[in-house]
Amino acid sequence: MQVVKNSVVTLNYSVTDPDGALVDDGKEPLVYLHGGYDDIFPKIEEALEGKGINETVKVRLHADEAFGEYDAELVQIESRDDLPEELEVGMELEGDPEDGEEDDEVILYRVTEIDGDKVVLDGNHPLAGKALVFTCTVASVRPATAEELAVSSVIDPEDSN
Structure with a gap:
Protein backbone atom coordinates (compact mmCIF):
# COMPACT_ATOMS: atom_id res chain seq x y z
CA MET A 1 0.00 0.00 0.00
CA GLN A 2 1.14 3.53 -0.70
CA VAL A 3 0.86 6.67 1.41
CA VAL A 4 -2.37 8.34 0.27
CA LYS A 5 -5.07 10.54 1.78
CA ASN A 6 -6.84 8.91 4.73
CA SER A 7 -4.11 6.39 5.43
CA VAL A 8 -2.41 5.84 8.78
CA VAL A 9 1.34 6.01 8.31
CA THR A 10 4.05 4.82 10.67
CA LEU A 11 7.45 6.40 10.18
CA ASN A 12 10.88 5.61 11.49
CA TYR A 13 12.61 8.96 11.57
CA SER A 14 15.43 11.12 12.81
CA VAL A 15 15.82 14.88 12.95
CA THR A 16 19.07 16.80 12.62
CA ASP A 17 20.03 20.41 12.25
CA PRO A 18 21.39 21.48 8.82
CA ASP A 19 24.95 20.66 10.00
CA GLY A 20 23.99 17.07 10.82
CA ALA A 21 23.85 17.40 14.63
CA LEU A 22 21.18 15.04 16.01
CA VAL A 23 18.10 16.82 17.39
CA ASP A 24 15.73 13.82 17.78
CA ASP A 25 16.78 10.20 17.35
CA GLY A 26 13.20 9.05 16.78
CA LYS A 27 13.35 6.24 19.33
CA GLU A 28 9.57 5.89 19.08
CA PRO A 29 8.05 5.66 15.58
CA LEU A 30 5.82 8.52 14.47
CA VAL A 31 2.26 7.52 13.59
CA TYR A 32 0.00 10.02 11.83
CA LEU A 33 -3.13 10.35 9.71
CA HIS A 34 -2.12 11.37 6.18
CA GLY A 35 -4.14 13.81 4.12
CA GLY A 36 -4.03 17.34 5.50
CA TYR A 37 -5.07 16.66 9.10
CA ASP A 38 -2.18 18.72 10.55
CA ASP A 39 -0.67 15.67 12.24
CA ILE A 40 2.72 16.31 10.60
CA PHE A 41 4.43 19.25 8.93
CA PRO A 42 2.85 19.85 5.49
CA LYS A 43 6.16 19.74 3.60
CA ILE A 44 6.93 16.28 5.05
CA GLU A 45 3.43 15.05 4.27
CA GLU A 46 3.80 16.27 0.69
CA ALA A 47 7.14 14.44 0.31
CA LEU A 48 5.61 11.20 1.62
CA GLU A 49 2.61 11.23 -0.75
CA GLY A 50 2.68 8.09 -2.90
CA LYS A 51 5.63 6.48 -1.08
CA GLY A 52 5.55 2.82 -0.12
CA ILE A 53 6.90 0.74 2.74
CA ASN A 54 10.68 1.06 3.23
CA GLU A 55 10.88 4.19 1.06
CA THR A 56 12.80 7.08 2.62
CA VAL A 57 12.49 10.83 2.20
CA LYS A 58 14.76 13.56 3.48
CA VAL A 59 13.08 16.93 3.97
CA ARG A 60 14.74 20.21 4.88
CA LEU A 61 12.48 22.60 6.75
CA HIS A 62 13.09 26.28 7.37
CA ALA A 63 12.08 27.50 10.83
CA ASP A 64 8.76 28.85 9.53
CA GLU A 65 7.95 25.42 8.03
CA ALA A 66 8.71 23.63 11.30
CA PHE A 67 8.18 25.07 14.79
CA GLY A 68 7.99 28.71 13.73
CA GLU A 69 10.24 31.70 14.08
CA TYR A 70 11.54 32.58 17.54
CA ASP A 71 9.25 35.21 19.13
CA GLY A 123 6.85 30.33 25.63
CA ASN A 124 8.61 29.41 22.37
CA HIS A 125 8.91 25.77 21.31
CA PRO A 126 12.48 24.62 22.11
CA LEU A 127 13.11 24.23 18.34
CA ALA A 128 11.56 27.58 17.32
CA GLY A 129 13.78 29.57 15.00
CA LYS A 130 15.72 26.51 13.86
CA ALA A 131 15.95 24.90 10.45
CA LEU A 132 15.61 21.11 10.64
CA VAL A 133 16.24 18.08 8.44
CA PHE A 134 13.76 15.19 8.81
CA THR A 135 14.77 11.79 7.46
CA CYS A 136 11.73 9.48 7.40
CA THR A 137 11.30 5.87 6.31
CA VAL A 138 7.80 4.48 5.82
CA ALA A 139 7.49 1.51 8.21
CA SER A 140 3.82 0.75 7.59
CA VAL A 141 0.69 2.09 5.90
CA ARG A 142 -2.92 1.09 6.46
CA PRO A 143 -6.30 2.56 5.63
CA ALA A 144 -7.69 4.77 8.41
CA THR A 145 -10.75 3.45 10.22
CA ALA A 146 -14.09 5.25 10.03
CA GLU A 147 -13.65 6.22 13.68
CA GLU A 148 -10.22 7.75 12.97
CA LEU A 149 -11.62 9.71 10.03
CA ALA A 150 -14.50 10.94 12.21
CA VAL A 151 -12.07 12.43 14.76
CA SER A 152 -9.37 13.34 12.18
CA SER A 153 -6.70 11.58 14.20
CA VAL A 154 -5.07 8.20 14.70
CA ILE A 155 -6.66 6.20 17.51
CA ASP A 156 -4.31 4.14 19.63
CA PRO A 157 -5.86 0.66 20.00
CA GLU A 158 -4.85 0.68 23.69
CA ASP A 159 -6.97 3.82 24.23
CA SER A 160 -10.18 2.13 23.09
CA ASN A 161 -10.14 -0.50 25.84
Missing part, protein backbone atom coordinates in the same frame (compact mmCIF):
# COMPACT_ATOMS: atom_id res chain seq x y z
CA ALA A 72 11.05 37.38 21.70
CA GLU A 73 7.64 38.56 22.96
CA LEU A 74 7.02 35.05 24.36
CA VAL A 75 9.92 35.48 26.80
CA GLN A 76 8.88 36.85 30.17
CA ILE A 77 10.70 37.72 33.37
CA GLU A 78 8.62 36.93 36.43
CA SER A 79 9.10 37.38 40.14
CA ARG A 80 10.17 34.18 41.89
CA ASP A 81 7.43 34.83 44.47
CA ASP A 82 4.69 34.52 41.81
CA LEU A 83 5.70 30.98 40.81
CA PRO A 84 5.47 27.52 42.38
CA GLU A 85 7.86 26.84 45.25
CA GLU A 86 9.41 23.83 43.51
CA LEU A 87 11.07 25.39 40.48
CA GLU A 88 14.05 24.41 38.35
CA VAL A 89 15.46 25.20 34.93
CA GLY A 90 13.77 23.04 32.28
CA MET A 91 10.42 22.83 34.10
CA GLU A 92 7.31 23.63 32.10
CA LEU A 93 4.48 25.81 33.41
CA GLU A 94 1.14 26.65 31.82
CA GLY A 95 0.29 30.30 31.45
CA ASP A 96 -2.00 32.72 29.68
CA PRO A 97 -0.79 35.03 26.93
CA GLU A 98 0.28 38.30 28.53
CA ASP A 99 -1.46 40.62 26.07
CA GLY A 100 -4.90 39.83 27.49
CA GLU A 101 -6.21 37.75 24.58
CA GLU A 102 -9.27 35.80 25.60
CA ASP A 103 -9.21 32.99 23.07
CA ASP A 104 -8.65 30.29 25.71
CA GLU A 105 -5.12 29.83 24.41
CA VAL A 106 -2.76 28.44 27.03
CA ILE A 107 0.96 28.77 26.46
CA LEU A 108 3.45 26.27 27.80
CA TYR A 109 6.40 28.18 29.25
CA ARG A 110 9.79 26.64 29.97
CA VAL A 111 11.90 27.92 32.84
CA THR A 112 15.15 28.90 31.12
CA GLU A 113 16.89 30.79 33.90
CA ILE A 114 16.57 31.42 37.64
CA ASP A 115 18.52 34.39 38.93
CA GLY A 116 17.81 35.24 42.56
CA ASP A 117 14.24 36.48 42.76
CA LYS A 118 13.75 36.66 38.97
CA VAL A 119 12.78 33.77 36.69
CA VAL A 120 12.95 33.76 32.87
CA LEU A 121 10.06 31.94 31.19
CA ASP A 122 10.09 31.15 27.45
Whole structure:
Protein backbone atom coordinates (compact mmCIF):
# COMPACT_ATOMS: atom_id res chain seq x y z
CA MET A 1 0.00 0.00 0.00
CA GLN A 2 1.14 3.53 -0.70
CA VAL A 3 0.86 6.67 1.41
CA VAL A 4 -2.37 8.34 0.27
CA LYS A 5 -5.07 10.54 1.78
CA ASN A 6 -6.84 8.91 4.73
CA SER A 7 -4.11 6.39 5.43
CA VAL A 8 -2.41 5.84 8.78
CA VAL A 9 1.34 6.01 8.31
CA THR A 10 4.05 4.82 10.67
CA LEU A 11 7.45 6.40 10.18
CA ASN A 12 10.88 5.61 11.49
CA TYR A 13 12.61 8.96 11.57
CA SER A 14 15.43 11.12 12.81
CA VAL A 15 15.82 14.88 12.95
CA THR A 16 19.07 16.80 12.62
CA ASP A 17 20.03 20.41 12.25
CA PRO A 18 21.39 21.48 8.82
CA ASP A 19 24.95 20.66 10.00
CA GLY A 20 23.99 17.07 10.82
CA ALA A 21 23.85 17.40 14.63
CA LEU A 22 21.18 15.04 16.01
CA VAL A 23 18.10 16.82 17.39
CA ASP A 24 15.73 13.82 17.78
CA ASP A 25 16.78 10.20 17.35
CA GLY A 26 13.20 9.05 16.78
CA LYS A 27 13.35 6.24 19.33
CA GLU A 28 9.57 5.89 19.08
CA PRO A 29 8.05 5.66 15.58
CA LEU A 30 5.82 8.52 14.47
CA VAL A 31 2.26 7.52 13.59
CA TYR A 32 0.00 10.02 11.83
CA LEU A 33 -3.13 10.35 9.71
CA HIS A 34 -2.12 11.37 6.18
CA GLY A 35 -4.14 13.81 4.12
CA GLY A 36 -4.03 17.34 5.50
CA TYR A 37 -5.07 16.66 9.10
CA ASP A 38 -2.18 18.72 10.55
CA ASP A 39 -0.67 15.67 12.24
CA ILE A 40 2.72 16.31 10.60
CA PHE A 41 4.43 19.25 8.93
CA PRO A 42 2.85 19.85 5.49
CA LYS A 43 6.16 19.74 3.60
CA ILE A 44 6.93 16.28 5.05
CA GLU A 45 3.43 15.05 4.27
CA GLU A 46 3.80 16.27 0.69
CA ALA A 47 7.14 14.44 0.31
CA LEU A 48 5.61 11.20 1.62
CA GLU A 49 2.61 11.23 -0.75
CA GLY A 50 2.68 8.09 -2.90
CA LYS A 51 5.63 6.48 -1.08
CA GLY A 52 5.55 2.82 -0.12
CA ILE A 53 6.90 0.74 2.74
CA ASN A 54 10.68 1.06 3.23
CA GLU A 55 10.88 4.19 1.06
CA THR A 56 12.80 7.08 2.62
CA VAL A 57 12.49 10.83 2.20
CA LYS A 58 14.76 13.56 3.48
CA VAL A 59 13.08 16.93 3.97
CA ARG A 60 14.74 20.21 4.88
CA LEU A 61 12.48 22.60 6.75
CA HIS A 62 13.09 26.28 7.37
CA ALA A 63 12.08 27.50 10.83
CA ASP A 64 8.76 28.85 9.53
CA GLU A 65 7.95 25.42 8.03
CA ALA A 66 8.71 23.63 11.30
CA PHE A 67 8.18 25.07 14.79
CA GLY A 68 7.99 28.71 13.73
CA GLU A 69 10.24 31.70 14.08
CA TYR A 70 11.54 32.58 17.54
CA ASP A 71 9.25 35.21 19.13
CA ALA A 72 11.05 37.38 21.70
CA GLU A 73 7.64 38.56 22.96
CA LEU A 74 7.02 35.05 24.36
CA VAL A 75 9.92 35.48 26.80
CA GLN A 76 8.88 36.85 30.17
CA ILE A 77 10.70 37.72 33.37
CA GLU A 78 8.62 36.93 36.43
CA SER A 79 9.10 37.38 40.14
CA ARG A 80 10.17 34.18 41.89
CA ASP A 81 7.43 34.83 44.47
CA ASP A 82 4.69 34.52 41.81
CA LEU A 83 5.70 30.98 40.81
CA PRO A 84 5.47 27.52 42.38
CA GLU A 85 7.86 26.84 45.25
CA GLU A 86 9.41 23.83 43.51
CA LEU A 87 11.07 25.39 40.48
CA GLU A 88 14.05 24.41 38.35
CA VAL A 89 15.46 25.20 34.93
CA GLY A 90 13.77 23.04 32.28
CA MET A 91 10.42 22.83 34.10
CA GLU A 92 7.31 23.63 32.10
CA LEU A 93 4.48 25.81 33.41
CA GLU A 94 1.14 26.65 31.82
CA GLY A 95 0.29 30.30 31.45
CA ASP A 96 -2.00 32.72 29.68
CA PRO A 97 -0.79 35.03 26.93
CA GLU A 98 0.28 38.30 28.53
CA ASP A 99 -1.46 40.62 26.07
CA GLY A 100 -4.90 39.83 27.49
CA GLU A 101 -6.21 37.75 24.58
CA GLU A 102 -9.27 35.80 25.60
CA ASP A 103 -9.21 32.99 23.07
CA ASP A 104 -8.65 30.29 25.71
CA GLU A 105 -5.12 29.83 24.41
CA VAL A 106 -2.76 28.44 27.03
CA ILE A 107 0.96 28.77 26.46
CA LEU A 108 3.45 26.27 27.80
CA TYR A 109 6.40 28.18 29.25
CA ARG A 110 9.79 26.64 29.97
CA VAL A 111 11.90 27.92 32.84
CA THR A 112 15.15 28.90 31.12
CA GLU A 113 16.89 30.79 33.90
CA ILE A 114 16.57 31.42 37.64
CA ASP A 115 18.52 34.39 38.93
CA GLY A 116 17.81 35.24 42.56
CA ASP A 117 14.24 36.48 42.76
CA LYS A 118 13.75 36.66 38.97
CA VAL A 119 12.78 33.77 36.69
CA VAL A 120 12.95 33.76 32.87
CA LEU A 121 10.06 31.94 31.19
CA ASP A 122 10.09 31.15 27.45
CA GLY A 123 6.85 30.33 25.63
CA ASN A 124 8.61 29.41 22.37
CA HIS A 125 8.91 25.77 21.31
CA PRO A 126 12.48 24.62 22.11
CA LEU A 127 13.11 24.23 18.34
CA ALA A 128 11.56 27.58 17.32
CA GLY A 129 13.78 29.57 15.00
CA LYS A 130 15.72 26.51 13.86
CA ALA A 131 15.95 24.90 10.45
CA LEU A 132 15.61 21.11 10.64
CA VAL A 133 16.24 18.08 8.44
CA PHE A 134 13.76 15.19 8.81
CA THR A 135 14.77 11.79 7.46
CA CYS A 136 11.73 9.48 7.40
CA THR A 137 11.30 5.87 6.31
CA VAL A 138 7.80 4.48 5.82
CA ALA A 139 7.49 1.51 8.21
CA SER A 140 3.82 0.75 7.59
CA VAL A 141 0.69 2.09 5.90
CA ARG A 142 -2.92 1.09 6.46
CA PRO A 143 -6.30 2.56 5.63
CA ALA A 144 -7.69 4.77 8.41
CA THR A 145 -10.75 3.45 10.22
CA ALA A 146 -14.09 5.25 10.03
CA GLU A 147 -13.65 6.22 13.68
CA GLU A 148 -10.22 7.75 12.97
CA LEU A 149 -11.62 9.71 10.03
CA ALA A 150 -14.50 10.94 12.21
CA VAL A 151 -12.07 12.43 14.76
CA SER A 152 -9.37 13.34 12.18
CA SER A 153 -6.70 11.58 14.20
CA VAL A 154 -5.07 8.20 14.70
CA ILE A 155 -6.66 6.20 17.51
CA ASP A 156 -4.31 4.14 19.63
CA PRO A 157 -5.86 0.66 20.00
CA GLU A 158 -4.85 0.68 23.69
CA ASP A 159 -6.97 3.82 24.23
CA SER A 160 -10.18 2.13 23.09
CA ASN A 161 -10.14 -0.50 25.84
